[in-house]
Amino acid sequence: MLKGFRVAAVDAGIYAHFNKPTRPDLTLIAADVPCTAAGVFTTNYVKAAPVVLDQQHLAANPNSIRAVLVNAGCANAATADEGLQNAKRTTEVVAERIGCMPSEVLVMSTGVIGTHLPIAKMESGIAAAASALGADAWNDAARAIMTTDTKPKLVSVTTQAGYTITGIAKGAGMIAPNMATMLSVVVTDAAIDAETLQMALQSAANESFNRVVVDGDMSTNDTLLLLANGASGITLTGMDLLNFTAELTDVCEQLARMIVADGEGVTKFITLRVNGARTSAEARQIANTIATSPLVKTAFYGGDANWGRILAAAGRAGVEIDPGKLSLWYDDLQLVMNGTPRQYSESRATAIANQAEVTVTLDLGLGDAGAVVWTCDLSHDYVSINGHYRT
Amino acid sequence: MLKGFRVAAVDAGIYAHFNKPTRPDLTLIAADVPCTAAGVFTTNYVKAAPVVLDQQHLAANPNSIRAVLVNAGCANAATADEGLQNAKRTTEVVAERIGCMPSEVLVMSTGVIGTHLPIAKMESGIAAAASALGADAWNDAARAIMTTDTKPKLVSVTTQAGYTITGIAKGAGMIAPNMATMLSVVVTDAAIDAETLQMALQSAANESFNRVVVDGDMSTNDTLLLLANGASGITLTGMDLLNFTAELTDVCEQLARMIVADGEGVTKFITLRVNGARTSAEARQIANTIATSPLVKTAFYGGDANWGRILAAAGRAGVEIDPGKLSLWYDDLQLVMNGTPRQYSESRATAIANQAEVTVTLDLGLGDAGAVVWTCDLSHDYVSINGHYRT
Numbered sequence: 001m002l003k004g005f006r007v008a009a010v011d012a013g014i015y016a017h018f019n020k021p022t023r024p025d026l027t028l029i030a031a032d033v034p035c036t037a038a039g040v041f042t043t044n045y046v047k048a049a050p051v052v053l054d055q056q057h058l059a060a061n062p063n064s065i066r067a068v069l070v071n072a073g074c075a076n077a078a079t080a081d082e083g084l085q086n087a088k089r090t091t092e093v094v095a096e097r098i099g100c101m102p103s104e105v106l107v108m109s110t111g112v113i114g115t116h117l118p119i120a121k122m123e124s125g126i127a128a129a130a131s132a133l134g135a136d137a138w139n140d141a142a143r144a145i146m147t148t149d150t151k152p153k154l155v156s157v158t159t160q161a162g163y164t165i166t167g168i169a170k171g172a173g174m175i176a177p178n179m180a181t182m183l184s185v186v187v188t189d190a191a192i193d194a195e196t197l198q199m200a201l202q203s204a205a206n207e208s209f210n211r212v213v214v215d216g217d218m219s220t221n222d223t224l225l226l227l228a229n230g231a232s233g234i235t236l237t238g239m240d241l242l243n244f245t246a247e248l249t250d251v252c253e254q255l256a257r258m259i260v261a262d263g264e265g266v267t268k269f270i271t272l273r274v275n276g277a278r279t280s281a282e283a284r285q286i287a288n289t290i291a292t293s294p295l296v297k298t299a300f301y302g303g304d305a306n307w308g309r310i311l312a313a314a315g316r317a318g319v320e321i322d323p324g325k326l327s328l329w330y331d332d333l334q335l336v337m338n339g340t341p342r343q344y345s346e347s348r349a350t351a352i353a354n355q356a357e358v359t360v361t362l363d364l365g366l367g368d369a370g371a372v373v374w375t376c377d378l379s380h381d382y383v384s385i386n387g388h389y390r391t
Numbered sequence: 392m393l394k395g396f397r398v399a400a401v402d403a404g405i406y407a408h409f410n411k412p413t414r415p416d417l418t419l420i421a422a423d424v425p426c427t428a429a430g431v432f433t434t435n436y437v438k439a440a441p442v443v444l445d446q447q448h449l450a451a452n453p454n455s456i457r458a459v460l461v462n463a464g465c466a467n468a469a470t471a472d473e474g475l476q477n478a479k480r481t482t483e484v485v486a487e488r489i490g491c492m493p494s495e496v497l498v499m500s501t502g503v504i505g506t507h508l509p510i511a512k513m514e515s516g517i518a519a520a521a522s523a524l525g526a527d528a529w530n531d532a533a534r535a536i537m538t539t540d541t542k543p544k545l546v547s548v549t550t551q552a553g554y555t556i557t558g559i560a561k562g563a564g565m566i567a568p569n570m571a572t573m574l575s576v577v578v579t580d581a582a583i584d585a586e587t588l589q590m591a592l593q594s595a596a597n598e599s600f601n602r603v604v605v606d607g608d609m610s611t612n613d614t615l616l617l618l619a620n621g622a623s624g625i626t627l628t629g630m631d632l633l634n635f636t637a638e639l640t641d642v643c644e645q646l647a648r649m650i651v652a653d654g655e656g657v658t659k660f661i662t663l664r665v666n667g668a669r670t671s672a673e674a675r676q677i678a679n680t681i682a683t684s685p686l687v688k689t690a691f692y693g694g695d696a697n698w699g700r701i702l703a704a705a706g707r708a709g710v711e712i713d714p715g716k717l718s719l720w721y722d723d724l725q726l727v728m729n730g731t732p733r734q735y736s737e738s739r740a741t742a743i744a745n746q747a748e749v750t751v752t753l754d755l756g757l758g759d760a761g762a763v764v765w766t767c768d769l770s771h772d773y774v775s776i777n778g779h780y781r782t
Contacts, residue, residue: 113699308504
């Protein structure tokens with residue numbers, strides 16, 4: 001049982017403001033005491049206002065974050081100074097309601113780029129959420145931060161040591177291979193110093209959210225936050241921190257896999273392993289190129305074992321490879337050995353390509369390094385969802 | 392009227408061999424006299440056998456190329472030594488039929504990766520094509536090299552100076568921003584030395600085929616060939632070569648635009664200009680990132696003026712930009728000025744986004760360099776075509 005955090009999700013009318021069907025669209029997470037906090041953010045040069053503001057607040061108050069406000073329906077990105085002022089105003093309203101400094105509040109926004117937050121609706125929504133705060137609304141929160149997600153993404157683990165880690169995430173589109181690739185808030189009632197918390201979060205992100213590729217489009221808003229309030233009475237130091245990082249990584253991995261499985265229009269979950277690389281960076285570069293290839297993704301959608309497209313994508317990744325050393329497997333079926341197609345069973349390959357989950361392994365034959373990414377197919381529904389997202 | 396080249400297109404049974412509906416699938420272009428020749432090839436590390444062989448033949452015989460053989464239905468890529476031996480065998484058969492050395496024959500293949508050429512069918516097809524060679528079958532040739540193209544792509548220009556440039560191309564999918572991005576053969580009856588020919592071809596490719604983005608997937612087979620036989624009796628030197636390069640560029644630009652307009656499932660032709668960059672390389676990098684963004688492409692398919700996605704793609708291109716200096720136009724409608732959304736007419740923006748042709752201009756506000764690419768939308772039909780390409 002997570003201690004010392006309260007949460008609420010309300011319909012603030014943000015969706016209604018943009019002439020969309022109403023739904024819960026504003027989430028407030030509040031800590032009873034100041035938290036240490038860490039964040040991993042988009043590396044996009046076009047950063048949304050909440051990203052810019054959070055980076056300032058985290059740098060100023062890594063030991064006294066009190067709340068996270070998340071809205072769906074408006075990304076508050078590409079909104080210039082007015083967007084930053086609006087984001088600041090929401091932190092002021094939260095601070096008044098829960099009794100802290102505005103710079104102790106973090107904010108996240110997701111939705112359409114280039115539109116302004118409906119600030120009056122945000123203000124009344126924050127008031128309603130602050131009044132509704134309770135210990136049990138995490139599933140409501142996971143649901144209220146969704147955009148084109150079809151399922152809420154909530155993971156909560158109570159460890160043997162006795163503290164709890166709870167995380168929510170939203171994904172669906174604009175899921176790219178570099179850095180935090182969505183919105184996610186993870187909280188724990190363990191006590192951990194802020195510097196360690198940042199290292200643990202970066203490590204967990206590298207092994208989880210950074211392995212996820214839906215469409216290769218990196219968002220302006222990607223944010224992963226971690227708050228620790230110490231309310232469990234358990235202070236983590238030394239070797240305990242290794243356990244914490246492992247448990248945090250596990251929570252993040254579960255959330256990351258949920259994001260891929262619930263990617264826009266996804267019908268297949270693909271685990272892509274690139275082995276035999278000179279360096280893990282090169283392995284990841286090739287894996288990301290394959291995972292973002294429209295031709296590879298549409299072939300998996302069609303259940304076509306068109307493995308030549310995987311080799312073609314590997315060859316254009318900007319990493320020098322030797323075509324004569326490539327070997328390729330779908331699950332345990334080897335299709336290519338040292339650059340030469342094998343006499344494999346086409347019906348077996350097609351059967352694998354039609355599974356809901358497929359593991360593709362590409363061995364470069366150049367070294368001992370490797371990388372894994374989790375990705376998905378590209379379907380008619382992806383095109384439908386993104387062709388009419390605003391309308 | 393093009394002089395000194397003959398061409399034939401036949402149904403060699405390659406499509407039938409792979410259990411697809413029969414159609415003309417083999418094209419032979421033969422020169423009456425040895426040609427100077429030039430080529431631009433895919434930079435993919437996984438090069439198809441015909442690319443490897445052509446590079447050898449061009450290096451050995453830049454002044455005595457006699458024929459180009461093109462097959463559809465099988466890419467002869469990822470086929471290892473057997474694929475290279477098959478490609479060589481086809482050059483031997485062509486050489487026997489038209490009376491030249493095998494190393495004076497170039498070959499191109501397009502179709503599925505990872506399958507072997509049906510060599511007996513290729514041999515009888517070459518015999519049939521060699522018997523059918525004539526001056527007038529260029530449109531048939533343009534049709535026989537198609538795969539998922541819906542229209543043949545043929546351009547022929549007779550210049551004021553009196554020589555002719557004739558080109559055919561196929562595109563449709565796997566159209567990437569780097570280097571020759573399809574199959575194309577261009578021939579001229581002017582006389583030009585091989586070294587100059589290569590420079591002219593590289594220059595023309597940079598201004599035409601290299602500006603084309605359909606899906607960002609670079610083929611294993613991309614090849615652009617240029618043959619000059621001198622049959623017009625016109626020898627080009629000095630300033631004439633500038634005119635030739637301009638005319639060649641014009642032919643290549645027309646073919647390149649046809650490739651985009653006939654890209655797989657394309658409903659919209661988008662001219663994307665990135666201005667105000669520090670360097671043209673940075674401008675092109677940003678333009679290519681925008682042009683390959685699934686979110687940008689699906690928005691255009693849906694006729695949604697979701698311009699925020701263009702800024703988001705620009706921000707993740709790996710080029711340092713200043714969000715506060717970005718300005719954006721759809722045709723002549725300015726949507727963003729110095730990072731701030733303008734009060735534009737949404738109905739006017741939507742009307743532009745629904746046009747069959749749209750010009751998008753992004754000014755980075757950083758310098759004087761720019762780049763232009765031609766790209767397209769991402770539609771349901773693209774997914775259908777590529778989900779079931781082999782089946």
